Amino acid sequence: MSTLPNANRRRILQASGSLLLVAMAYSRHARAGETIDIELMGAGNGAHVWFNPRGLIIKRGQTIRWINREEGNVHTTTAYHPDYHGKPLRIPHGAQPWDSGYLMPGESFSVTFDTPGVYDYYCVPHEHAGMVGRIIVDTPDADAQALRQASDALLPAAARDGFVAIELIMAKRVVE
Missing domain, CATH: 1.20.5 (Single alpha-helices involved in coiled-coils or other helix-helix interfaces)
Incomplete structure (x- = not known):
């Protein structure tokens, strides 16, 4: 050879x-x-509303686009931040908060995420129904869990119970 x-x-x-x-x-x-879509959804009778997916992990610099897929209902995507309706801070310190305003059926709203950490958000008219979501950019910030536990009592029970656990998102990457 x-x-x-x-x-x-x-x-x-x-x-x-x-x-x-x-x-x-x-x-x-x-x-x-890459832009990732999150759909704002609801049951035909309006009894159940949700974000799809409810939790996911993305890379710094990625854009999320929320699209209202529910006919006949308005939704928002709003960061948990004191600037919006006096809500507790549940996004990384120094990160830009957002509020889409009301999205009519078929409308969309986008945010590019540049700060690593955990971002909790909700739908203004449906927070009491548990319409909340969680995005992790790269990895959770060091105080992510403590920050959330400190403000859990300030949220409606359905919202608090609607969040996907940080550990589950880290394990599955996307939770619908």
Whole structure:
């Protein structure tokens, strides 16, 4: 057996490995810029309303687009932040809060997330019905759980009970 076939095989493997690394880097970059949709949903009779998915993890720099998919009902996506309706802070310190205002059926609203951490949000007219969501950007901030436990008593019971656990989101990545 000559050394030429082994040398060629080694070069091919090295080139393939390099191409794989380039493809992985490109794929990772493409996903970071990808827009992810969250649907604002409701049962036909309005008895049950929700965000779909209710919890997910994304990369810094990704954009979330909320789309009202419920015919005949308005929704919002609003960060838990004192600037909006005096709610407790449940987004990372220094992160930009948001409030979509009322979204009519078919309308959408987008936010790009640049600060790592846990973001809790709700629908203004449906918070008491438990219409809440949670987004984790990269990893949870160090005080994420303590911040939430300190403000849980300030939320309606249905909202407090509607959040997907941080650990479950970290394990599953997307929770519907």
